[in-house]
Amino acid sequence: EIVMTQSPATLSVSPGERATLSCRASQSVSSNLAWYQQKPGQAPRLLIYGASTRATGIPARFSGSGSGTEFSLTISSLQSEDFAIYYCQQYNKWPPVTFGQGSKVEIK
């Protein structure tokens, strides 16, 4: 099973600032990585797939990069609606698909 490790666990950011989250895989997952956003009481929402492709309707301030074992999600200018928990998920080797433990972006 591929283990996904996210950092930091919590990131405190002011609105308008840039936020960068990291995700590391225990072995190469090529570019088969997705990012999700989850707000309290809601289901996860797909943001990024293929490591860098934005899903339908996702604003351009969200960008993903990386390949192999190191990935990042950047939010270029945080809006109030972006404060949430973000999960990465690998889908290179399955089953099982595996998720990171999540990174919370909170208001500073």
Add this chain to the structure above:
Amino acid sequence: QVQLVQSGTEVKKPGASVKVSCKASGYTFTGYFLHWVRQAPGQGLEWMGWINPDSGYTDFAERFQGRVTLTRDTSISTVYMEVSRLRSDDTAVYYCARRSSSYWYFDLWGRGTLVTVSS
């Protein structure tokens, strides 16, 4: 409207079973695999298994083998997840999620069903 609509909150006693439904609408039900992911209170996401709504084929994460059953009713575009021999650590929100057309990421999620296991 493309959506997955799940059944409502359940409260069960340890040792019982629970069956959660997930009704698809707005797209071809048999064209996409459906997966189940759960989230314990305050915890992350845990993948459980999947079903091919066309063939009925299922597969599960090892820890859920033998305790989770997935079925489908194509006449009403609905899949069902049944968990047997419930334990307190099965308390979680259970999500159904549609796999994308080509790869194993999830492009559509249900709103989740809270299952509480308590004596």
